[in-house]
Amino acid sequence: MSDFQQQKNVHYFPGHMAKALNALGPMVKGSDLIVEICDARAPFSTRNPMLSSLIGQKPHLLVLSKMDKADPLITQAWLETFAKQGLIAFTSDLKHEKVINVLLKMSVPLVEKKRAKEARLGMKKQPLRLLILGIPNVGKSTFINNLAGKKAARVANRPGVTRAEQWIKVSSDFILLDTPGILPMNYPTREEAVRLALLGSIKEEVLPIDDLALTLLEFLKVNYPSSLKERYGLEDIALLNEKEIYSAICQKRGYLLPGGAYDESKAAQSLIKDFQENALGKISLERP
Ligand SMILES: Nc1nc2c(ncn2[C@@H]2O[C@H](COP(=O)(O)OP(=O)(O)OP(=O)(O)O)[C@@H](O)[C@H]2O)c(=O)[nH]1
Ligand SMILES: [Mg+2]
Secondary structure, three states, X not given: OOHHHHHHHHHOOOOHHHHHHHHOHHHHHOOOEEEEEEEOOOOOOOOOOXXXXXXXXOOEEEEEEXXXXXXXXXXXXXXXXXXXXXXXXXXXXXXXXXXHHHHHHHHOHHHHHHHHHHHHOOOOOOOEEEEEEEOOOOOHHHHHHHHHOOOOEEEOOOOOOOOOOOEEEOOOOEEEEOOOEEOOOOXXXXXXXXXXXXXXXOOHHHOOHHHHHHHHHHHHHHHOHHHHHHHHOOOOHHHOOHHHHHHHHHHHHOOEOOOOOEOHHHHHXXXXXXXXXXXXXXXXXXXX
């Protein structure tokens, strides 16, 4: 068994996923609209395909977070793909854009039934109860803060949810569960696990950093050669193998070990950091 397989077994023991999903049942039950968040740079790996069976017929909206970090053309292609699947989705920079208006607009078709029922019963329009769901690090808390802001008023517990959880009144349209539901990760393949680690959803320590960087480098070489060229001042990237690219980075940056050999580990680390901080530009790791 490879190191990764062994680690995988530690982190993804059987039954874990079903248990984690089932635990979300009461939260789902108590809400009107599920807001699933995934990372726009890898909307496949950062979603859990089991979610749809958990939420059944509940209205469901998908947010592709970190728009500011993702390749805009690829994000657009993802949105079109989701639209074809009948899944309402939008993308956002949750750190800098207010989401309430887009949320309001997107939720209209999803809650027609609820609104029709209220009208039939002569009831006033009730605020929608939102539940935020997503795997680790996709932006769930940022989304909640974005909506609720600092002035968020806490409203009483509602039946069906754990006492520790509070509903926050956002506006006359929305109330929000203050704790997001953490979705378990799908059992990732090695390739998916690398992406999840690069995006911070799996602890980087789970995979050797040199492996992460090498996979990233191979990917960038094929998909974003000009970003590599520009960032590190490289020529004819197609003619260089990975080791030669590392050497070139070390040379440009002065990453040398005592004795003068190239410090490839340092080049690997800075490659990952550059990707994560968008020093290589807007990069998506998965296309539809
Ligand atoms: N650039 C950018 N950063 C974002 C965006 N959304 C979230 N982040 C950042 O991503 C990181 C994770 O965001 P959180 O809101 O803590 O994610 P979470 O899903 O609550 O994470 P856990 O609680 O660990 O599961 C933080 O550093 C956020 O600032 C976004 O749209 N754009
Ligand atoms: Mg959080």
